[in-house]
Amino acid sequence: MEYDPKIPQYNNSDPNSFASVSVRDRWPVILTQGIDDVHRETHVSKDEEKIKEGKWIVSELARLKYEAQHDRELTPLPDDGEADVAGYNEELKALGNAKWHSVPWLFSECYLYRRIASTFNQTQKWKGYDIFARQKMSTFRSSRPAVIELSARYKEIVTELESKHTVKGAKTQEELGQAERILFKEMCEICLWGNATDLSLLTTLTYEDIQKLQGSEARKASEKNIIVNDLDKAFNILRSAQKAETKERRVDIILDNAGFELFVDLILAGYLLAAGLATTIVLHPKSIPWFVSDVLPQDFLQLISALGDPQAFYSELSDDDKHAGKTPTPLSETEVASLKFLFEHWSHLHQEGQIVLRPNRFWTEGGSFWRLPKTAPNAYEDLKESELVLFKGDLNYRKLTADAAWPATTPFTEAIGPLGPGSGVRVLALRTCKADVVVGLPEGEDERIKATEGGGGDSGARKWAWSGKWAVVQFSDGKL
Numbered sequence: 001m002e003y004d005p006k007i008p009q010y011n012n013s014d015p016n017s018f019a020s021v022s023v024r025d026r027w028p029v030i031l032t033q034g035i036d037d038v039h040r041e042t043h044v045s046k047d048e049e050k051i052k053e054g055k056w057i058v059s060e061l062a063r064l065k066y067e068a069q070h071d072r073e074l075t076p077l078p079d080d081g082e083a084d085v086a087g088y089n090e091e092l093k094a095l096g097n098a099k100w101h102s103v104p105w106l107f108s109e110c111y112l113y114r115r116i117a118s119t120f121n122q123t124q125k126w127k128g129y130d131i132f133a134r135q136k137m138s139t140f141r142s143s144r145p146a147v148i149e150l151s152a153r154y155k156e157i158v159t160e161l162e163s164k165h166t167v168k169g170a171k172t173q174e175e176l177g178q179a180e181r182i183l184f185k186e187m188c189e190i191c192l193w194g195n196a197t198d199l200s201l202l203t204t205l206t207y208e209d210i211q212k213l214q215g216s217e218a219r220k221a222s223e224k225n226i227i228v229n230d231l232d233k234a235f236n237i238l239r240s241a242q243k244a245e246t247k248e249r250r251v252d253i254i255l256d257n258a259g260f261e262l263f264v265d266l267i268l269a270g271y272l273l274a275a276g277l278a279t280t281i282v283l284h285p286k287s288i289p290w291f292v293s294d295v296l297p298q299d300f301l302q303l304i305s306a307l308g309d310p311q312a313f314y315s316e317l318s319d320d321d322k323h324a325g326k327t328p329t330p331l332s333e334t335e336v337a338s339l340k341f342l343f344e345h346w347s348h349l350h351q352e353g354q355i356v357l358r359p360n361r362f363w364t365e366g367g368s369f370w371r372l373p374k375t376a377p378n379a380y381e382d383l384k385e386s387e388l389v390l391f392k393g394d395l396n397y398r399k400l401t402a403d404a405a406w407p408a409t410t411p412f413t414e415a416i417g418p419l420g421p422g423s424g425v426r427v428l429a430l431r432t433c434k435a436d437v438v439v440g441l442p443e444g445e446d447e448r449i450k451a452t453e454g455g456g457g458d459s460g461a462r463k464w465a466w467s468g469k470w471a472v473v474q475f476s477d478g479k480l
């Protein structure tokens with residue numbers, strides 16, 4: 001059912017892997033921040049029962065942190081009433097007394113977030129509580145300059161497409177075709193780099209750093225860092241379906257992070273609909289707080305409502321700005337108008353059922369996507385209906401490739417196993433690299449980048465792939 005390890009998966013025991021940095025350095029920080037958040041929430045509560053449970057949660061999270069840091073065994077998840085507990089515990093059993101420092105990275109990291117969720121699920125007053133919500137919203141506030149830049153551009157493009165069915169400046173049909181291809185690629189690249197602001201990695205980023213990552217200048221400079229780019233293939237698929245006048249043309253997005261990344265996902269979604277490259281967009285969020293910054297259904301609703309009253313939203317400061325002693329600058333009238341345009345466009349598309357949110361517990365299971373056809377047949381059948389399924393971000397890529405130590409030249413179509421040729425699912429991974437696994441590279445490319453500064457050299461570690469500086473956009477047709 002699961003990935004059959006012809007090629008071993010990355011393991012926390014490997015000192016050359018980002019896995020080992022994660023378990024030793026990053027997870028304790030993430031858990032400490034979670035504990036702080038619960039403290040804060042408990043502090044302002046007047047509800048005795050909630051306070052009491054809050055204290056218990058803090059002690060449970062501290063225990064989890066201790067166990068991970070001190071290489072204890074992973075314990076079975078308690079029955080918190082959810083159906084996925086059994087699956088997690090079976091996998092844990094199959095791993096045989098696994099300890100934190102010598103367990104497959106992918107499973108242990110999913111287990112970490114599932115275990116946090118189960119702690120909250122076991123209480124009455126904290127069920128479903130999202131310890132990362134505060135961080136997610138605050139980082140979105142910090143993205144203000146990029147959000148404003150993009151909303152102005154979006155308003156212009158969508159207005160042009162919807163009123164004149166053209167791209168500004170295109171005169172002949174051929175020019176229009178070219179312009180549409182370029183625009184499509186630009187929208188996808190915005191969507192790709194939106195992933196660079198993932199919260200779990202960039203815990204030390206300042207406001208200025210975030211802004212630098214997001215503007216259009218930064219994007220142009222980063223184009224050379226996309227080491228494999230299959231966007232033309234993806235465009236051809238959507239274009240032929242459009243030409244064939246297929247009535248229902250769906251594009252799915254397996255979402256990654258909330259805040260700025262979700263914002264750019266919606267930019268892409270709205271663009272595809274306005275350009276007629278899709279008729280429906282199905283978004284797949286997570287069902288529990290996941291890898292710090294991943295999208296939950298409520299993150300979607302919160303983002304939309306923030307845009308509905310942008311002046312009020314930006315009258316509050318992000319945490320970083322508060323610390324820096326800044327005061328909020330009101331938005332100009334034009335800025336308010338473009339943000340409200342987004343709000344209206346997206347709310348309308350959502351109400352009309354052209355943008356749909358479709359959660360499934362499959363996305364927060366412990367293993368790779370190799371199991372999709374077997375363990376989530378309904379989700380699998382559903383994805384086959386789509387013209388193109390976009391998998392956003394690093395974790396989705398790790399799950400597609402089973403987080404295994406493939407040689408970097410392994411074809412992408414091979415590394416995604418059952419979702420490759422014959423699956424009936426058209427896959428497009430948009431991934432900034434933040435972990436070891438990478439496939440589908442031309443011969444010599446891995447070595448070339450390793451030799452660049454900070455690339456890892458001869459250390460045996462593929463360090464270049466950890467920082468989000470490099471990206472891959474990879475396509476698999478899935479032909480039956």
Ligand SMILES: O=P(O)(O)OC[C@H]1O[C@](O)(CO)[C@@H](O)[C@@H]1O
Binds near residue numbers: 109200257293392
């Ligand atoms: O939000 P993303 O892009 O999936 O990134 C999640 C992060 O967490 C990790 O899984 C590591 O903990 C990395 O793969 C990545 O840095």
Ligand SMILES: [Mg+2]
Binds near residue numbers: 200201257291292294
């Ligand atoms: Mg993340």
Ligand SMILES: [Mn+2]
Binds near residue numbers: 198256257293294395
């Ligand atoms: Mn994520």
